[in-house]
Amino acid sequence: MMREWLRDPLAHFLIAGAAIWGVLSLTGGEVDPEARTISLSREQQAGLALAFERTMGRAPTDAELDARVAQWVREEVLYREALRLGLDEGDPVVKRRLATKMDELASAQAELVQPSEEELRAWYRENASGYESGGIYVFEQAYFPTRDAALAARGEDRPRGQPISLPRNVSGMSDKEVGQLFGSEFAEGLSRLEASPEWQGPVESGYGWHLVRVSSRDDGEIPPFEDLREKVERDWRSRTIAARREAAFEVLREAYTVEVE
Template sequence: MTLPNWAREPLVHFLVAGIVIFTLLAWRGGDVDPASRTIEVDREQQAQIALVFERTMNRAPTDAELDAQIEAYVRDEILYREALRLGLDQGDAVVRRRMAQKMDILASSQAETVQPSEETLRVHYDANPQAFASDVRYTLDQLWFEDRKGAERALTYVETADDAFQLGQRISLPPSVDAMTSKELADRFGMQFAQNLDGLEPGENWQGPVGSGLGWHLVRLKVRDASKVPPFENVRSDVEDHWRTQTIARRKEEAFQLLRDSYKVTVKK
């Protein structure tokens, strides 16, 4: 098949790839055969399209709006298949990252909808009081690394190092904090770092790597004071949200580790 001149233009390819990247996750469901010229929008797919509209607009679509959304879905599906025919998904770092994100979503999708029992939530509440306390304070040491691999390597010998603080890379973060509140930690290290501390046990051992928006950290969490914890009944919805977030993160990591164990990875120097 000979493509028309306009279809060979790099700008056209770029626009098609952009449409694919930013609409595929919102509209598409299962796998597609790029060789097929048949597009069937069944009742389930129509319901998914209507649900996306409702979540975005906070109301159900009218018949005319649903028809327009279905036509938009068909347009995106056609462009997606044509992009696959042209091989635009090959060697594209953005597409590669999007597909990796979809695998993460698949790994954790069940945790997003499951309803935990009351007993499960109470066990989670008892195990994570710091997540629901009004004024948690942390005393800790931390070492910063730009990449996770560097932090993992340092963790293997940090306990025996003469001066552990010499192992971390330089950054404008304090190596130690004393009785700092979770809000102060989030302001200084980022919300991700403060939230990830919930998964650490206080003690004298180095733990990690702990992710943050700045990189990766090894942490020696000396004290976590969560003295003001409200009753379970007052924070039940917060407990469920925290349980779900932690469960999703754990299942993503477990699913990845299963896949990772099936690969042989060689990093050439």
């Protein structure tokens, strides 16, 4: 178990981050609130200038950069004094912010890595259903609180069902919209029904059971990878970042014993 963990690139990343943090703590870098010397490197000044440019759409003037430096120094002084007074202890905002920074540390590599074309295509094939468009339905539904009640009414020409805060008749609604209104369970059951003059079902939802008469359905289609490449890469990166954050947390979580009274 330990050997497999040490071979994981994520473990290397966490170990390296912990080592850097430890060295800074020992040598009196920015993380030491007791230090009375505040140093702003050229790299940090470049970072302030870059942040200004990203926000304003242009490079800062000398005066604007001086103002940013002054603001940075002010925040650093107040931050260290707050740590010296212990104001960070028991503060839920500080705790949440530090937890967020740990998440960002774990996902940093995924934000920078560039997936190959083969990786993206493979990921797209595995998640193709999420990019399906279309799936337009016209249907009528009757609601019943139990499955037995729905089955008993299925032979009727026009089952009445019971009142519910859902439309009886639906026209021109996409499968995504059906899922948002009726719930994903109902949308999945509806997708298995063919257009027919007969009442079908019952189809389950979070509300209960429904008899459904599908007048028409326009099956969706999955666009080719080339049409969605940029979106696929964004989705791949988002999912990869989330997965790495969760994996990093699980690695750290195993080192703790949690006792809930």
